[in-house]
Amino acid sequence: xxxxxxxxxHDGGMSKxxxxxxxxxxxxxxxxxxxxxxGARLPSESDLMARFDASRNTVRSGLNVLVSxxxxxxxxxxxxxxxxxxxFELNASRFENxxxxxxxxxxxxxxxxxxRRPHQTFRVELTTAPEYVAQRLKVDAxxxxxxxxxHRFVDDVPWSTQATHYPEWLIEQAPRLTEPGDIAxxxxxxxxxxxxxxxxxxxxxxxxxxxxxxxxxxxxxxxxPVLLWTRTGYSTEKPIRCTITTLRGDLNRMNYxxxxxxxxxENESQ
Amino acid sequence: xxxxxxxxxHDGGMSKxxxxxxxxxxxxxxxxxxxxxxGARLPSESDLMARFDASRNTVRSGLNVLVSxxxxxxxxxxxxxxxxxxxFELNASRFENxxxxxxxxxxxxxxxxxxRRPHQTFRVELTTAPEYVAQRLKVDAxxxxxxxxxHRFVDDVPWSTQATHYPEWLIEQAPRLTEPGDIAxxxxxxxxxxxxxxxxxxxxxxxxxxxxxxxxxxxxxxxxPVLLWTRTGYSTEKPIRCTITTLRGDLNRMNYxxxxxxxxxENESQ
DNA sequence: TTGCTCAACTTGTTGGTACAAGCTCAGCTT
DNA sequence: AAGCTGAGCTTGTACCAACAAGTTGAGCAA
Numbered sequence: 001x002x003x004x005x006x007x008x009x010h011d012g013g014m015s016k017x018x019x020x021x022x023x024x025x026x027x028x029x030x031x032x033x034x035x036x037x038x039g040a041r042l043p044s045e046s047d048l049m050a051r052f053d054a055s056r057n058t059v060r061s062g063l064n065v066l067v068s069x070x071x072x073x074x075x076x077x078x079x080x081x082x083x084x085x086x087x088f089e090l091n092a093s094r095f096e097n098x099x100x101x102x103x104x105x106x107x108x109x110x111x112x113x114x115x116r117r118p119h120q121t122f123r124v125e126l127t128t129a130p131e132y133v134a135q136r137l138k139v140d141a142x143x144x145x146x147x148x149x150x151h152r153f154v155d156d157v158p159w160s161t162q163a164t165h166y167p168e169w170l171i172e173q174a175p176r177l178t179e180p181g182d183i184a185x186x187x188x189x190x191x192x193x194x195x196x197x198x199x200x201x202x203x204x205x206x207x208x209x210x211x212x213x214x215x216x217x218x219x220x221x222x223x224x225p226v227l228l229w230t231r232t233g234y235s236t237e238k239p240i241r242c243t244i245t246t247l248r249g250d251l252n253r254m255n256y257x258x259x260x261x262x263x264x265x266e267n268e269s270q
Numbered sequence: 271x272x273x274x275x276x277x278x279x280h281d282g283g284m285s286k287x288x289x290x291x292x293x294x295x296x297x298x299x300x301x302x303x304x305x306x307x308x309g310a311r312l313p314s315e316s317d318l319m320a321r322f323d324a325s326r327n328t329v330r331s332g333l334n335v336l337v338s339x340x341x342x343x344x345x346x347x348x349x350x351x352x353x354x355x356x357x358f359e360l361n362a363s364r365f366e367n368x369x370x371x372x373x374x375x376x377x378x379x380x381x382x383x384x385x386r387r388p389h390q391t392f393r394v395e396l397t398t399a400p401e402y403v404a405q406r407l408k409v410d411a412x413x414x415x416x417x418x419x420x421h422r423f424v425d426d427v428p429w430s431t432q433a434t435h436y437p438e439w440l441i442e443q444a445p446r447l448t449e450p451g452d453i454a455x456x457x458x459x460x461x462x463x464x465x466x467x468x469x470x471x472x473x474x475x476x477x478x479x480x481x482x483x484x485x486x487x488x489x490x491x492x493x494x495p496v497l498l499w500t501r502t503g504y505s506t507e508k509p510i511r512c513t514i515t516t517l518r519g520d521l522n523r524m525n526y527x528x529x530x531x532x533x534x535x536e537n538e539s540q
Numbered sequence: 541t542t543g544c545t546c547a548a549c550t551t552g553t554t555g556g557t558a559c560a561a562g563c564t565c566a567g568c569t570t
Numbered sequence: 571a572a573g574c575t576g577a578g579c580t581t582g583t584a585c586c587a588a589c590a591a592g593t594t595g596a597g598c599a600a
Contacts, residue, residue: 018583028482044550055585060551068338068492069479076551077592087476093528200529206357207477207495207519209339212298222338225477225495225519234533249477249495256526258363259470263504288553314580325555330581346581347562 023052023062031071031082038084042072070223070250083221085250088114088154092203092229093256111154119153124180133165136232136242144168146177148187151217158218159251164243170196187241188233196235204230207249218248225249293322293332301341301352308354312342340493340520353491355520358384358424362473362499363526381424389423394450403435406502406512414438416447418457421487428488429521434513440466457511458503466510468503475499477519488518495519 017025027048030036043051048059063080066072074080091110111118129137129145137145145165152159164187166177174194177187188198206228210220220226227247233240247254287295297318300306313321318329333350336342344350361380381388399407399415407415415435422429434457436447444464447457458468476498480490490496497517503510517524 020583025482046550057586058584061583069481071479074551075592076590077549077594079550079593093526198529200527200531200533202531202534203526203528205475205497205524205526206522207497209341209493209495211339212295223479225479227475227477232534234529234531236530237533239534252476254475256363256473256475257470258473259468259504260506261470261472261504263470263507264472264502264509290553316580327556328554331553344581345562347564347579349563349580 019052019054020058020061020065023048023054023059024065026052027062027066028071031066036082038082040082041078042080042082044079068223070221070225073221083250087253088159088251090247090252090254091257092254093258107152116154117156119156121151122180122182123149123151124178125149126178127165129165129167133242133244136230137165137167137239139167139169146171148177154251157251158248160245160247161214161217162243162245164241166241167239170240191240196240198233198240199236201231201233204228204232205254206230210246214246218246220248221250227252227254229254289322289324290328290331290335293318293324293329294335296322297332297336298341301336306352308352310352311348312350312352314349336493338493340491340495343491343493353520357523358429358521360517360522360524361527362524363528377422386424387426389426391421392450392452393419393421394448395419396448397435399435399437403512403514406500407435407437407509409437409439416441418447424521427521428518430515430517431484431487432513432515434511436511437509440510461510466505468510469506471501471503473499473501475524480516484516488516490518491520497522497524499524 027036027042036042042048042063045056045059045063048054048063049056052059052062054062063072063074067074067080071083072080073083088111107120108118125147126144127147128142129139131141133145134141134143139145145167148164148166150162150164152162166174170191171177173196174191176190191198207225208228210218210224210226214220214226218226227249229243229245229247231241231243231245233243297306297312306312312318312333315326315329315333318324318333319326322329322332324332333342333344337344337350341353342350343353358381377390378388395417396414397417398412399409401411403415404411404413409415415437418434418436420432420434422432436444440461441447443466444461446460461468477495478498480488480494480496484490484496488496497519499513499515499517501511501513501515503513
């Protein structure tokens with residue numbers, strides 16, 4: 001009742017790759033070679049079915065490979081398009097950061113300097129520390145922390161989320177940490193003014209595919225990973241904060257500058 | 271001839287999510303809640319078809335979502351299993367690194383200390399600098415560089431690749447750079463001994479999905495991104511090297527330590 | 541001119557079938 | 571005992587059909 005039409009190779013007998021892979025590879029080559037430029041539309045599924053003599057499902061499998069690799073995106077009614085990447089540089093180790101580390105101000109300034117429009121929403125909570133945070137703050141698992149959460153946008157595009165946890169014992173000395181709303185001068189400056197100075201920090205950087213929650217908050221397209229940046233800040237005596245920043249991988253690059261870079265900076269022609 | 275059997279909601283009328291998403295979400299919940307532990311096998315596609323009253327295509331779509339997110343993996347004949355993650359820590363900013371930055375030695379030592387068995391293949395080439403590298407080395411696009419390429423394994427699992435480019439002008443002063451085979455004392459120590467000292471470096475960290483080439487070299491499973499680490503080293507006068515390390519995102523985490531961390535290190539009980 | 545409707549495109553979802561190919565193990569053969 | 575073979579499980583590839591839903595633009599109506 002269902003004839004399995006001729007599965008023999010038509011291509012000279014050399015290929016062992018499945019057809020959907022051939023579709024993906026061919027399209028990838030076209031994109032790499034500039035046939036389809038970033039932002040350009042790809043042929044429709046129907047066109048590709050004709051070009052590759054394949055069924056719609058097979059063509060879609062091939063396209064799906066490229067979507068999962070973040071090379072193209074699709075939208076219903078519009079078609080497939082080559083993704084264009086725009087990267088924002090994040091300076092993670094400027095000296096200023098030790099004294100005034102990533103106050104919301106530094107973020108706004110950076111973005112504005114790049115000619116873009118920053119925007120953020122803000123929230124304060126009293127929560128129990130997740131295992132991951134408790135370890136880094138050296139407090140008991142399940143103990144309470146102040147969570148200051150920030151959701152950041154650039155030109156209304158979701159860019160990153162930032163969750164900073166402060167240990168409970170800090171609240172007595174720094175009650176304004178629990179105040180809802182921004183602390184104008186920056187929390188770290190506020191802490192410094194109280195004699196709690198951050199003298200060092202440890203950064204951890206990892207990457208993975210986003211959770212559905214993260215994908216929702218950051219409006220992350222299929223095939224785009226997140227960059228996870230954890231900064232634990234220390235006074236001379238104890239850990240005083242743990243900041244977890246979740247960045248869209250397609251939009252951000254982190255920079256660290258260590259040692260003497262005068263050779264790089266002396267003629268910034270590029 | 272083809273009756274579209276009853277597309278009405280059976281689920282109380284509340285859901286608007288497509289069925290394959292429901293499958294993905296349900297399985298994700300099961301995994302998060304520990305019903306299926308890391309390494310455990312998931313029910314077969316047939317089982318899931320029964321459980322969700324869905325066609326094989328639909329079930330596969332749902333599973334495919336989780337595969338693309340790196341949460342599960344599949345192998346033909348064996349079934350689907352929950353991925354387990356094992357992370358290796360990479361210290362990117364230890365003070366020693368400024369004087370003796372990532373010689374193969376540091377890598378081998380780190381791995382051996384972790385009780386693992388390191389292994390690497392090595393290659394030297396004279397190539398034209400890619401645009402990306404040429405910019406960082408401040409040489410003309412298309413000019414030649416020495417490429418020292420390293421493919422690293424831990425317990426025979428592909429772990430990372432490292433490509434270090436040296437500008438052509440360095441060869442005269444440091445001819446051994448073109449020697450095939452490892453330079454025992456480490457290239458940076460070798461350069462230092464010639465009076466070419468690396469006094470600072472700039473690191474850039476980005477993430478994306480691997481190219482097919484990278485996926486092949488590092489044996490990267492679907493749904494796993496790569497971590498791209500570029501280190502440009504400077505003497506007091508010029509850039510002297512540019513190292514691009516490609517790391518499997520599921521196996522690596524990078525660490526930077528800046529400032530005074532005595533408070534962290536004084537009781538390393540955890 | 542303005543605004544609406546609808547046809548004609550696009551991708552998204554879901555159902556089905558058939559066969560290929562990898563893995564395991566029981567059970568037979570040697 | 572050792573080794574082979576094949577049944578029966580698994581996922582992988584490829585095809586077909588139907589309808590849902592988002593987008594665009596031509597063309598008609600106010």
